[in-house]
Amino acid sequence: MSLVQLRVNRISYSKNQSGAYAMILDEVDGKRKLPVVIGEFEAQSIAVVLDKEIKPHRPFTHDLFKNFAYRFDIAIKRVIITKLVDGVFYSSLICERDKIEEIIDSRTSDAISLALRFKAPIYTHESVLEKAGIIIDQDENPSKRIAVDELSDDENYTNLSVEELEKAIKKAVKKEDYEMAARLRDEISKRTDNADQ
Secondary structure (H helix, E strand, O other), X not given: OOXXXXXXXXXXXXXXXXXXXXXXXXXXXXXXXXXXXXXXXXXXXXXXXXXXXXXXXXXXXXXXXXXHHHHOOOEEEEEEEEEEEOOEEEEEXXXXXXXXXXXXXXXXXXXXXXHHHHOOOEEEEHHHHHHHOEEOOOOOOHHHOOOOOOOOOOOOHHHOOHHHHHHHHHHHHHOOOHXXXXXXXXXXHHHHHHHHO
């Protein structure tokens, strides 16, 4: 399977769900974006690394892990977002000690937080980006856009076609409502998964 390199673009606060954030990952050599919904603690831990001016008084859990790993000569070589199942991303930490490589299962938010601290590259499989990636089309004709202003968190999206969902995703991304975009994307993924069974 081919791997696609990603980089963290930013953390965006969700207007719709209290305490939820969207971490936006950009394709390094492309236009696709991968929004990943994460919790408040994880968002804070990632934001501290992204914003060099923030200096926490005490180390975060991810800083403790980094210090522990360094002390015992363990390096994180790369992070791979391996799959998306029912709206949940799965990731692996590729670690090395004494030239022996180990793969450790991890939550994606923790894996990204550690990758930033270790300056390790972040990858995903092409199939994950194909399934969950979003492209922001700057030249899209406004008359073809679907209004998503009325869409709510608890709405059942089954009445929308896949084409309408894709248009709604683009509008949500332009409004920087990445959590709504992720939920709409998950609805498309759910339909694709059901069709494959």
